[in-house]
Amino acid sequence: EDKVVQSPLSLVVHEGDTVTLNCSYEVTNFRSLLWYKQEKKAPTFLFMLTSSGIEKKSGRLSSILDKKELSSILNITATQTGDSAIYLCAVPGGSNYKLTFGKGTLLTVNP
């Protein structure tokens, strides 16, 4: 059974701090790892990672995959209150690409 573990489960920081969120996975037939941000409603797509060591970047957010360690990190620099959200990590598994999600990291950024 596919498994995704995220840490920490919750995190409180001050604006301007840098945070690192972790995701580890166990999946047969690895294809990719995805990061989502969830505010009030539905998750929104952030990154898809398929190759080790290649950083994906979008503004202050970046992510990298380590296939040897079966893990990924999501970094957010110079955090803002608008970064407050649940960050979800997911991996597709099986032949039908159904996603297995981790429990998420609840990030709270205080002014």
Next chain:
Amino acid sequence: NAGVTQTPKFQVLKTGQSMTLQCAQDMNHNSMYWYRQDPGMGLRLIYYSASEGTTDKGEVPNGYNVSRLNKREFSLRLESAAPSQTSVYFCASSALFTNYGYTFGSGTRLTVV
């Protein structure tokens, strides 16, 4: 706008009542999914439909049934609601054999009293 539409957005049921959550997508996606989200639990897969005409159980299927009515629509039915089914439900869709991830609906907040 193209996307995934879920109805209703909110619902309160009494224990034992039944209801159907509706989901429709207009992106010509083959695969559709129903997830539930509970505090601290992430998203857990209830049922999915890889393509029109097929449905399969996910991680937490007990107490639910689904129907893939056509390529666009995938409904989730609670036959006899229980308080343990109080949750936020998300429908999602994706193209088959893609690594692009899902497009999610906006969610249904269901409370069973």
